[in-house]
Amino acid sequence: DGGITQSPKYLFRKEGQNVTLSCEQNLNHDAMYWYRQDPGQGLRLIYYSQIVNDFQKGDIAEGYSVSREKKESFPLTVTSAQKNPTAFYLCASSIPYLGSGNTIYFGEGSWLTVV
């Protein structure tokens, strides 16, 4: 089946450690995104990538890093510089759609808890 796979589903991190969340898609989509979701809030964009080897900061990029070495993969690293990393992280992808908006499809999410 085509879709977006995120792993792990649940992750615990000690303060001061970096952690990497995996995102793989087999939809042949060019664009990929990482969002953060906190209780009672909307989705906030961390990073996005329109093509391989290129990515752009979103609204809350501080303390995060990404890479886009392959079209199907867009891993997110939560670094120790992120002061409040406990959240639900969502990866998404889309076909870039010039002029009329992207239809974005989401993965099932990864829960990160700092202990």
Place this chain on the structure above:
Amino acid sequence: GENVEQHPSTLSVQEGDSAVIKCTYSDSASNYFPWYKQELGKGPQLIIDIRSNVGEKKDQRIAVTLNKTAKHFSLHITETQPEDSAVYFCAASIPRGATNKLIFGTGTLLAVQP
């Protein structure tokens, strides 16, 4: 600025009743408006969308209306069922050069009481 306001934050209805969720956007250049349903612990799923050249779109029990003049759009669910219970998010897409930026509302928790 870029902002999408969504109301209400929580909505409780009886099974079989209708539910309406409303969103207002700030950027008049917004041209695409998707709605997502998110069940507990899962990722959001696209349920319906509408583009700026259309005023209304319907898919079985779900419909979306768009008023560009007032800059608001609404989700209508008729004959609600317990499995409709979830968090619903609206979003507005703003053109930014060769790309688009998607701004999300803060979500509505819909509870359908059997």
